[in-house]
Amino acid sequence: MLDRNGRSIYDYFQRKEVPDMNEKITAHPQKEEREKVLKEIRQLENRKKILENKQRNEERRGRTRRLIERGAVLEGIFPLAPDLSGAEVKTFLIALSHLPGAAELTANLPKSGDTP
Numbered sequence: 622m623l624d625r626n627g628r629s630i631y632d633y634f635q636r637k638e639v640p641d642m643n644e645k646i647t648a649h650p651q652k653e654e655r656e657k658v659l660k661e662i663r664q665l666e667n668r669k670k671i672l673e674n675k676q677r678n679e680e681r682r683g684r685t686r687r688l689i690e691r692g693a694v695l696e697g698i699f700p701l702a703p704d705l706s707g708a709e710v711k712t713f714l715i716a717l718s719h720l721p722g723a724a725e726l727t728a729n730l731p732k733s734g735d736t737p
Contacts, residue, residue, distance in 0.1 A: 695710070696702045702710060717723065 699713075702713075705713065718727070
């Protein structure tokens with residue numbers, strides 16, 4: 622039997638111009654499944670990165686909020702605090718921590734993470 626170009630179908634199979642049907646059934650499913658698994662792995666890795674970024678952003682927002690709230694408390698209690706530099710505020714707080722009774726007060730404070 623000849624095709625439009627005058628070549629026999631037998632020649633196509635001999636030259637591998639037409640893929641062998643048995644080869645397609647056995648070889649490609651493994652390759653396709655491997656590609657599918659690799660794609661799923663990439664998707665899961667990307668999802669993991671997205672979740673890690675969200676977690677870091679939430680932690681950063683929480684820390685920023687906490688620092689702002691504590692700074693506001695400090696400025697509310699000590700009216701001169703806004704006029705002081707960071708180093709001066711640190712020195713002031715260290716001096717307060719050395720006053721008599723400061724150690725007992727800090728010992729009675731709830732530990733970090735405990736609910737008041």
